[in-house]
Structures are given as structure tokens and as C-alpha cells.
Amino acid sequence: MSIIIAPSILAADFGNLQRDCEVVNNSKADWFHLDIMDGVFVPNISYGMPVISAINKIATKTLDVHLMIVDPDRYIETFKNLGADILTVHYEACTHLHRTLQNIKTNGMKAGVAVNPHTSIDLLKDILFDVDLVLIMSVNPGFGGQSFIENTYKKIENLKKMREESRSNFIIEVDGGVNSNNASKLIYSGADALVAGSFVFKSENPIKTIENLKNC
Ligand code: DX5
Ligand code: ZN
Numbered sequence: 703m704s705i706i707i708a709p710s711i712l713a714a715d716f717g718n719l720q721r722d723c724e725v726v727n728n729s730k731a732d733w734f735h736l737d738i739m740d741g742v743f744v745p746n747i748s749y750g751m752p753v754i755s756a757i758n759k760i761a762t763k764t765l766d767v768h769l770m771i772v773d774p775d776r777y778i779e780t781f782k783n784l785g786a787d788i789l790t791v792h793y794e795a796c797t798h799l800h801r802t803l804q805n806i807k808t809n810g811m812k813a814g815v816a817v818n819p820h821t822s823i824d825l826l827k828d829i830l831f832d833v834d835l836v837l838i839m840s841v842n843p844g845f846g847g848q849s850f851i852e853n854t855y856k857k858i859e860n861l862k863k864m865r866e867e868s869r870s871n872f873i874i875e876v877d878g879g880v881n882s883n884n885a886s887k888l889i890y891s892g893a894d895a896l897v898a899g900s901f902v903f904k905s906e907n908p909i910k911t912i913e914n915l916k917n918c
Pocket of ligand 2: 710735736737768877897
């Protein structure tokens with residue numbers, strides 16, 4: 703299977719949101735990555751429901767929604783109604799993670815769990831069969847444009863090993879500081895999906911940048 707590319711709309715030009723969504727539609731990208739921040743779980747606030755609804759009207763690809771919010775259970779149904787296909791919650795934000803994941807699936811979405819750079823993937827052992835996707839954060843969540851944390855490669859390799867040994871089946875996604883310098887090594891380590899924000903939208907030719915990532 704070829705690598706899944708998920709441009710992060712956080713780095714798009716919000717004055718030209720329709721144009722940038724169409725860039726993703728017309729590119730080799732597979733998913734739209736939407737970052738939702740509440741100013742509590744992370745020290746930043748991104749965008750909310752009206753923006754997602756606007757994106758959903760334009761987007762012709764999978765909506766991969768990454769919730770960086772406390773108590774995400776309150777909004778699972780809302781995100782389904784907004785068009786989310788994949789809903790990822792943070793391990794660190796869920797007291798009853800198993801219940802939250804079941805809730806996402808009951809609402810007809812794929813369920814993802816994200817882990818911060820300091821969170822050990824060993825903590826996921828007991829929910830490997832309950833997730834469709836594991837999102838490894840390669841920066842501390844909250845902002846685009848940060849530098850990639852090198853420890854990520856090892857984490858991906860170990861997670862891939864865990865998946866093989868347990869014979870479970872989920873997508874390994876990496877998010878934060880992804881660019882052409884680390885993409886091949888991330889894929890080699892075991893990543894199935896790469897999120898890229900600044901590297902795509904701050905480049906001169908985002909369509910070409912996405913294609914280059916896809917061919918890594
Ligand atoms: C960070 C977000 C990322 C962010 C990635 O908290 O989860 O998805 O948009 O942006 P870059 O690719 O610029 O690091
Ligand atoms: Zn994200």
C-alpha cells in the first residue's frame with residue numbers, strides 16, 4: 703500500500719480556505735487532516751464547527767479529525783454530523799479511553815488514539831484491537847511549524863512490532879514537523895500515514911510538494 707498523505711489545514715491560508723481545500727482535492731493527497739484545539743488540553747485554540755462544516759462542503763476526500771481537547775466524548779456525535787470519517791482522541795485526555803473509542807465506532811467513524819511525545823506506546827497494549835489508527839505525535843501538540851522530535855522513529859518501529867506480534871490491524875500515522883528530510887525514514891520505520899502542514903502549505907507549489915511526499 704502506498705503512503706497516505708494528510709495535509710494539515712491548520713497551515714492553510716484561512717483567507718483563501720476554499721482555494722487551499724481545492725488544492726488538496728486536486729492533489730495526490732489522500733485525507734484532509736483537521737486539528738481541533740480547545741486552549742485547555744493544548745495552549746492554543748484553532749478552529750471549530752462552522753469551519754469544519756465549510757471544509758466538509760468542499761472536501762472530496764476523507765476527513766481525518768484530530769481532537770486536541772479535554773473530555774472529547776461531549777462532541778463525538780457533533781463531529782460525526784460535521785462529516786468526520788476518522789476521529790482521533792488523545793490518550794492523555796481520556797479517562798475511559800475504551801468507552802470513548804467504542805462510542806466513536808458506534809457513531810459510524812473510524813476510531814483513532816493519539817499519543818504525545820512523552821507517552822509510551824506500551825500503554826496502548828490493551829486497546830490494540832479497539833483502534834483503527836494510532837497517531838504518533840512527533841511534536842508537542844498545539845502548534846504547526848515546530849521541529850520534528852527524533853525519538854519518533856524508534857516509537858514507530860516499536861509500535862509496528864507490537865502490531866505484528868499481536869496480529870492487530872491499525873494505521874500508524876505521524877504528525878508534526880514532517881518534511882522531505884524525514885518522510886522516507888518515517889515510512890521505512892513503519893508509518894502508514896504522514897500529516898504535513900507547514901511543509902505543504904508554505905511551499906511554493908503545494909500540489910507538487912504533496913506529490914513528492916507521496917513518492918517518497
Ligand atoms: C500539531 C498538529 C499538527 C500540525 C502539524 O499540534 O496536530 O497536525 O498541524 O503541522 P506541521 O506539519 O507544520 O508540524
Ligand atoms: Zn494534527
